[in-house]
Every structure is written in C-alpha cells, then in structure tokens.
Amino acid sequence: MNVLIYIESENGAPKKSALEAVAYGAEIAKGQVVALASSDTATADLGNYGADKVLQFAVSGKLEASQVAELVAQAAEAQNAEVVIFAKSILNDLAAPMVGIKLGASVASNVIEKPDFSKGFVVKRSVFSGKAFTEVALNNAKKVLTIKKNAVAMTEKGKTAAVESFSPAITASPVQIKETTQKTGDILLTDADIVVSGGRGLKGPEHWGMIEELAKTLHAATGCSKPVSDMDWRPHHEHVGQTGIKVSPNLYVAVGISGAIQHLAGVSSSKTIVVINKDADAPFFKAADYGIVGDAFDIIPKLTEALKKAM
Amino acid sequence: MKILICISHVPDTNAKIPFKDGKPDLAGLTFVIAPYDDFALARAVELRDQTAGKLTVLCVGKAETEATIRKALAIGADDAIRVDAEPTDAFFVATQIADIAKKNQYDMILTGRESSDYNGGQVHGMVAAMLGIPCVVPCMKLDLNGNVATMYREIEGGKEVVQLPTPFVAGCQEPIAEWKIPNMRGIMTAKSKPLQVVQPVGVTVATQVASYEVPAPRGNCKMIDAGNVAHLVEMLKSEAKVI
Ligand SMILES: Cc1cc2nc3c(=O)[nH]c(=O)nc-3n(C[C@H](O)[C@H](O)[C@H](O)COP(=O)(O)OP(=O)(O)OC[C@H]3O[C@@H](n4cnc5c(N)ncnc54)[C@H](O)[C@@H]3O)c2cc1C
Numbered sequence: 001m002n003v004l005i006y007i008e009s010e011n012g013a014p015k016k017s018a019l020e021a022v023a024y025g026a027e028i029a030k031g032q033v034v035a036l037a038s039s040d041t042a043t044a045d046l047g048n049y050g051a052d053k054v055l056q057f058a059v060s061g062k063l064e065a066s067q068v069a070e071l072v073a074q075a076a077e078a079q080n081a082e083v084v085i086f087a088k089s090i091l092n093d094l095a096a097p098m099v100g101i102k103l104g105a106s107v108a109s110n111v112i113e114k115p116d117f118s119k120g121f122v123v124k125r126s127v128f129s130g131k132a133f134t135e136v137a138l139n140n141a142k143k144v145l146t147i148k149k150n151a152v153a154m155t156e157k158g159k160t161a162a163v164e165s166f167s168p169a170i171t172a173s174p175v176q177i178k179e180t181t182q183k184t185g186d187i188l189l190t191d192a193d194i195v196v197s198g199g200r201g202l203k204g205p206e207h208w209g210m211i212e213e214l215a216k217t218l219h220a221a222t223g224c225s226k227p228v229s230d231m232d233w234r235p236h237h238e239h240v241g242q243t244g245i246k247v248s249p250n251l252y253v254a255v256g257i258s259g260a261i262q263h264l265a266g267v268s269s270s271k272t273i274v275v276i277n278k279d280a281d282a283p284f285f286k287a288a289d290y291g292i293v294g295d296a297f298d299i300i301p302k303l304t305e306a307l308k309k310a311m
Numbered sequence: 312m313k314i315l316i317c318i319s320h321v322p323d324t325n326a327k328i329p330f331k332d333g334k335p336d337l338a339g340l341t342f343v344i345a346p347y348d349d350f351a352l353a354r355a356v357e358l359r360d361q362t363a364g365k366l367t368v369l370c371v372g373k374a375e376t377e378a379t380i381r382k383a384l385a386i387g388a389d390d391a392i393r394v395d396a397e398p399t400d401a402f403f404v405a406t407q408i409a410d411i412a413k414k415n416q417y418d419m420i421l422t423g424r425e426s427s428d429y430n431g432g433q434v435h436g437m438v439a440a441m442l443g444i445p446c447v448v449p450c451m452k453l454d455l456n457g458n459v460a461t462m463y464r465e466i467e468g469g470k471e472v473v474q475l476p477t478p479f480v481a482g483c484q485e486p487i488a489e490w491k492i493p494n495m496r497g498i499m500t501a502k503s504k505p506l507q508v509v510q511p512v513g514v515t516v517a518t519q520v521a522s523y524e525v526p527a528p529r530g531n532c533k534m535i536d537a538g539n540v541a542h543l544v545e546m547l548k549s550e551a552k553v554i
Pocket residue numbers: 198199200201202224225226227228239240241242243244255256257258259260261262263266276277278279282294295296297324346
C-alpha cells in the first residue's frame with residue numbers, strides 16, 4: 001500500500017503540519033511513502049520524517065484547491081497510491097473531498113489517530129463540534145484523509161528521500177485572486193503548539209498588548225472568542241470555536257473567556273487547558289486542567305514575567 | 312439568479328449530545344439550521360431580493376427535517392426540495408445535491424463552511440467536483456455584479472478578494488450576513504410555499520460509522536493561587552510538560 005502526502009510549504013520549507021502528515025504516512029504505509037511538494041520546497045525534512053520519495057512539481061503562482069486536487073489525483077494514480085494524506089488546513093480541507101471524487105475514494109476529515117487496521121480501514125474523527133468522536137470505516141479501495149494536529153507522534157527517521165520531478169496537467173481556474181491581505185511572520189493558529197486566547201473579559205482591543213506579549217514569550221499563536229472578532233477587536237481569522245477555527249494545540253490558555261459550549265467546541269481537543277478568569281464559577285474551569293481565579297490585568301503581566309524567567 | 316441553498320438539520324449548538332447504547336440519542340433535542348448554513352441562507356435571501364431571482368432550499372433528510380426546512384422558507388426561501396433519505400455521509404449528500412443541481416442548473420449553490428454534526432466540511436467540495444464548477448470556501452462576503460461574484464475568502468492569517476463568474480459553489484461563514492429571524496408574515500406564508508419531496512439516487516456506500524465515543528472528561532481542574540503564578544509555570548513544565 002503506497003501512501004501519497006500533499007505538502008504545503010511556506011517560504012521554501014514544508015509546514016510543520018505537513019511534516020506531521022509525512023510522519024503519519026510513514027507509520028501506516030506498507031509500501032512507498034511519497035511526498036508531493038513544489039519544486040522550491042526543501043526536501044531534507046521530508047526524508048527525515050519518513051518519505052521514501054519526493055515528487056516535485058514546478059509552481060506557477062498560487063494553486064486553487066481544484067488545481068491541487070488535479071495535481072494530487074494525477075500523482076496518486078502515477079504512484080499507485082491507495083491512501084492520500086493531507087494535513088488539515090483551509091486549502092487542504094477543500095482539496096481533499098475533490099480528490100476523493102476524482103479518485104472514487106472514501107474521504108474522512110478531522111482524523112485524530114492512526115487507522116485501526118484490525119477492523120479494515122477504520123479511522124477516528126471528531127464530530128458534533130468536538131462533543132463526540134466516531135469511528136468510521138472507509139469502504140472504497142482508495143482513501144483520502146485530512147489529519148488534525150497531534151494525530152501522530154513525530155519521529156525522525158533520518159532517511160534521505162529520492163527526488164523525482166513530476167509534471168501534472170493543470171487546468172486554469174476561473175477564480176481570480178484580486179487582493180491578498182495576510183499577516184506573515186505570525187505563528188498560525190492551526191499550526192501552533194501553544195495558543196493564547198482572549199475574550200470579552202479583556203474589555204477592549206487596546207488591552208491585547210499583554211496577550212501578545214504572553215503569546216510571544218510562549219512562542220504561541222493568538223486567538224479570541226467570537227464576540228471579540230464580531231466587535232472587530234481582533235481579526236476574524238483568530239476566532240476560535242464552533243463557528244471559527246478549531247485548534248488542538250498542546251497548550252491552550254484562555255484569558256477572560258467564559259467557556260460557552262460553542263467556544264469549547266473549538267478547543268476541547270487541546271492536550272492541556274489553562275483558564276484565567278475573575279469569576280470562580282465561569283464554566284470554562286470545568287473544562288480546564290489548570291485554573292487561576294483572578295483579574296487578567298493583574299495576572300497576565302506577572303505570568304509573562306514568570307515565564308520569561310523560567311524559559 | 313437561480314440560487315440553491317443547502318441546509319443541514321442539526322441539534323441546537325447549546326445542546327449536550329446525550330448517548331444511549333453507544334449512539335447519539337437525539338430524540339429529545341431541539342433541531343436548528345446549522346449555524347454556518349444559517350449565515351449562507353441569510354445572504355442567499357439578500358441576493359435573491361437584489362437580483363429578483365429565485366431561491367430554493369434543499370435538505371437531504373427524513374420527514375423530521377421539514378420543520379427546519381419550513382423555517383428556511385419562513386426566513387425567505389421561495390420553495391424547497393427534501394431528498395427523502397438519511398444523510399449517511401458527505402458523499403451520499405453531495406451526490407443528491409449534484410443530481411438536483413444538474414436537473415435545475417442553478418447560478419449559484421450556497422452551503423455552510425461545514426455542518427455542525429458531521430463537521431466534515433466536505434459536501435460543497437464534492438458537489439463542485441461532481442459538477443465541474445469552482446468552489447470558494449470559507450466565503451465571508453459575496454457580492455454580485457451581473458454574473459460576476461466578488462468574494463472575500465479567509466486564508467490562514469488573513470483574507471483574499473477573489474472574483475469568479477457563475478455558476479459556482481460557495482461554502483459560507485460569518486460575517487457574510489446577519490442571521491435572519493423569521494417574522495410573522497414569513498411564518499404564515501412558509502406554510503403554503505411548495506415543498507417537494509424527492510427520492511434519493513442510488514449511491515455506493517463510501518463510509519460507514521462503526522461506533523461513537525464520548526471524549527473522556529478532563530481530570531479536576533487544579534486551581535492555582537492568583538498570588539503564585541510561578542506555580543503554574545512549574546506545573547506546565549514538570550507536570551503537563553507542555554512548555
Ligand atoms: C450558533 C452559535 C455559534 C457560536 N460560535 C462561537 C464560536 O465559534 N466561538 C466563540 O467563542 N463563541 C461562539 N458563540 C458565542 C458563545 O455562545 C459565547 O457568547 C461567547 O463564547 C462568549 O465570549 P466570551 O467568553 O469572550 O465573553 P463573555 O461570555 O462575556 O465572558 C467574558 C468572561 O470574562 C471574564 N472576565 C471579565 N473581566 C475579567 C478580568 N478582568 N479578568 C479575567 N476575567 C474577566 C468574565 O468572568 C467572563 O467569564 C456562538 C454562539 C452561537 C449561538
């Protein structure tokens with residue numbers, strides 16, 4: 001069983017989530033582990049995390065999801081890949097179901113663990129906005145998975161991947177990009193090992209300096225609750241929860257967020273949750289591992305100081 | 312413009328999901344239009360008004376979904392189609408939507424970014440691939456000028472302005488429009504708007520739910536004294552091992 005992994009890269013390097021996807025592929029492959037990456041992507045890490053081979057395609061601008069789907073489907077056929085793996089991302093979440101249709105594959109998104117082969121090809125995924133998990137059997141011969149962060153432990157294999165070039169036939173997309181506004185250099189919410197989020201308890205956008213300072217100290221991404229992005233205190237892409245981004249970092253720090261069920265839906269698969277809230281009865285404490293009852297304006301600067309000393 | 316809005320019928324987002332015999336026991340819950348689909352519906356109504364077009368709401372579901380479909384009619388859809396089947400997975404649902412779209416040639420098909428039960432985020436992409444038309448997701452703003460749409464699409468860390476001609480599929484999210492609440496007149500007229508029930512087309516079963524599991528509750532939250540934040544740092548280092 002060959003496995004194909006689509007690699008998203010940033011500034012010439014594979015995204016961390018893409019390396020996780022390679023590690024996942026290496027764990028489950030019974031044949032070749034093939035990574036599909038643009039020709040300007042560094043290949044060393046792909047081999048190191050388990051790719052036997054890197055297929056390189058020439059890039060010409062940004063690809064639409066439909067074009068990624070064409071590229072991936074052609075590579076999967078050329079490489080006889082039975083399983084195609086994507087790391088969860090906005091683009092990949094759309095490309096994966098499209099690849100599924102092209103290949104006649106069973107598709108599963110938000111996969112959180114390695115497949116259980118004892119029952120066929122069964123994957124565990126989160127449903128009901130994180131309120132439950134389900135095991136899903138993928139019946140078709142081919143499978144397409146998008147995996148969530150932390151679905152597999154990353155182990156370095158120290159391999160060197162063979163590099164081959166690949167020239168797919170890609171159709172032009174009717175979607176024209178007119179303008180892009182993107183903050184670069186920040187750690188992406190979905191990629192971050194640590195996320196620090198602020199809620200309405202912070203009273204106004206002018207108070208986010210201390211949240212950013214804390215996040216910087218922890219090498220964390222910043223997030224927020226829905227009302228905070230609704231009021232434009234923070235950009236929409238930072239909004240975490242049922243109707244926002246779903247994160248599964250190692251550490252989630254929630255400051256001045258009450259812990260409404262819709263917010264929890266976006267964070268419940270975090271490994272460790274820390275809640276700082278001045279109300280001891282805030283529901284978030286019930287979903288947390290560590291809590292501090294107190295005023296954020298007092299605690300956050302002190303916490304940042306303590307972290308600076310300790311790290 | 313002929314607009315199709317696809318809605319999923321899901322438990323209210325405030326609800327805890329009860330489990331019985333290893334399965335979600337949804338009988339006692341209140342059902343709603345999934346939140347993202349509700350945003351898409353709100354914008355669809357506005358675009359229908361703006362273009363003096365026609366808005367059809369589609370739901371793949373058994374008879375119990377009709378109250379939810381009527382709510383979409385009350386909010387402003389002109390007519391409705393219900394595909395009379397259990398929505399077993401995204402491939403099944405997408406096949407039904409694509410079949411209806413082929414017969415009716417909509418200018419645009421709006422969906423939510425994802426449902427709030429399966430959370431697959433797959434149906435729109437599958438429909439677009441089946442019909443061979445573009446798909447934009449997550450779509451946060453959608454304006455029409457003739458048959459050209461201008462959209463804001465969220466990307467990691469920002470957004471993009473994109474333009475494309477109809478027909479297309481768009482998976483919507485806030486702030487595309489404000490959720491609309493049906494008014495009295497809407498509720499009254501919804502009762503007499505046409506709701507057509509159609510039989511599903513046959514589909515090979517791509518995925519099957521084998522079992523459900525409820526997430527393990529977190530251990531008791533360890534409370535740390537506000538005067539001793541250094542203790543939290545210690546715990547995160549030595550006990551949780553996350554920093
Ligand atoms: C369909 C639907 C979907 C939704 N989707 C989402 C979603 O995706 N994400 C989301 O976040 N919400 C979502 N919501 C909204 C959600 O229900 C809550 O309203 C929201 O999460 C509350 O945000 P908050 O905790 O920031 O604000 P609040 O509920 O106002 O809580 C503020 C908290 O800050 C605390 N506080 C105040 N001052 C201080 C201080 N000085 N120091 C420390 N703590 C302080 C208060 O004790 C309180 O607990 C959704 C709602 C619906 C109906």
